[in-house]
Amino acid sequence: MTEQPVPAQQSETAPAGDHQPIKQRKNGLYPAVSDELAAHMRGGWADTELRGLEPLPQAAETARRRAALSRRFPGERLVVPAGNLRTRSNDTEYPFRAGTEYAYLTGDQTEDGVLVLEPAADGGHEAVLHVLPRSDRENGEFWLDGQGELWVGRRYSLSENERRLGLPCRDVRKAAGELAESAGPVRLVRGHDAGLEEALAGRLDPARDEELRVFLSELRLVKDAFEIGELQKAVDSTVRGFEDVVKVLDRAEATSERYIEGTFFLRARVEGNDVGYGSICAAGPHATTLHWVRNDGPVRSGELLLLDAGVETHTLYTADVTRTLPVNGRFTDLQRKIYDAVYEAQEAGIAAVRPGAKYRDFHDAAQRVLAERLVEWGLVEGPVERVLELGLQRRWTLHGTGHMLGMDVHDCALARTETYVDGTLEPGMCLTVEPGLYFQADDLTVPEEYRGIGVRIEDDILVTEDGNRNLSAALPRASTEVESWMARLKG
DSSP states (O other): OOOOOOOOOGGGSOOTTOOSOOOOOOOSSSOOOOHHHHHHHHSOOOOOOOOOOOOOTTHHHHHHHHHHHHHHSTTOEEEEEOOOOOEEETTEEOOOOOOHHHHHHHOOOOTTOEEEEEEOTTSSEEEEEEEOOSOOTTTTHHHHSTTSHHHHOOOOOHHHHHHHHSSOEEEGGGHHHHHHHOOSOEEEOOSSOHHHHHHTTTTOOHHHHHHHHHHHHHHTSSOOHHHHHHHHHHHHHHHHHHHHHHHTHHHHHHSOHHHHHHHHHHHHHHHSSEESSOOEEEEGGGGGSTTOOOOOSOOOTTSEEEEEEOEEOTTSOBOOEEEEEETTSOOOHHHHHHHHHHHHHHHHHHHTOSTTSBTTHHHHHHHHHHHHHHHHTTSSOSOHHHHHHHTTTHHHHOSOSOOBOSSSSSTTTTSOTTTTTTSBOOTTOEEEEOOEEEEOTTOTTSOGGGTTEEEEOBEEEEEETTEEEETTTTSOOSHHHHHHHHHHHHO
8 A cells, every 4th residue: 555645734734725835744754845846746737527427316315305304404504414534543544434314415425525404594494515625736735635636536526516416515624614603503413523513512402413313314214216226236236245155155164254254245345335234254153143243263064154244335225134054055954943933933024014014013923933933842931922921032032123224234223212113114114124043052041952053034125005025035035945046056
């Protein structure tokens, strides 16, 4: 990796429009810039303005979302930041991922951006997007600043962004000062931009800001047509990623779970933006750890692989799919018994997903099936109603049976209980149905042959007008179908 220039201190950087060269601090690696070099770097650059840009496909939807936000908070200034780069180590940063609320309302994904809804006289708002403009070549910013375009790549100009995003755009470097000088009530989506929070200190109320975040979370509960299309894209790429993994299981056996993680990641990066969350590539007893993301264990023939992974699209919508696969392509009798119980539970859960149903219904349906099997196998004393009332099955089922899905893998997480987990399903909602059974390696309450077996099956389910649609139905689920599918791919 090429070493970056040392960024100038803020006080050393000329403001936008001031065409004085940026002064760079001298150190052993980067001597001060001579006037001759600065002059040489200023000129001789072609005009690269992009003039044929079309609006983003979701531009009409982002405008509709901003309108809904405006109606909810009339007369108030609303501030939604993208967030800033985060340091990984020394002078390297984590890959940037824009705040969900910001990307949902704008379609933009660049760091440091700020959406401001300015109150209008009619009670509505004027939405203004504050983003970084092109790097200034006159003052040397583009090559002397560590985040200049010569180092990190071209940015869209303000006029280009206006055409892409359907919003008036201004230089974000002036936003904090303008907001600090503004008057009237203001709400801010917190946790993304410490500089804005400092600029607005004394004017912010935590309860009011939280109300803004809750509303934006609940606004995402029902997906529009664009979002549903993106979720299907994410799922389709994820299906191909699972197929990739099955084809290389022999190589994973020779290496580790990391080979599985890397194989799926390649698909995510080629067809999407990234993985939507840390892939769980849990082989053998690691499958009993719900969020096993170390992925550094062995992959052995005769054991199960629990693969929980999802591709994130370029628009930041993620799939979330799990399959539990026999590494050698064939379930043992006990593995099949446990797997088939989870499959039966998932079938019951999916059947309970329909408009007008309570959100909790699919969880209750799946848990009942699992409790029945645990009683049937003699692992817990019945009757089933007693087990469910006391929650005794939870020693082995562990988690809820699903969650909302969208731009976040656990989408709409700040929604109020009454609108989410105690709410009613509506067409356009998308959720996972993912029951599981997990027998820990050290669980002395179950027979020894059960210990170290973990099974989860997860699909992404869209609530439709007349029931539901399984977005991930292209991946086999029944145990015999899984075996046939694996045989075709490995053959």
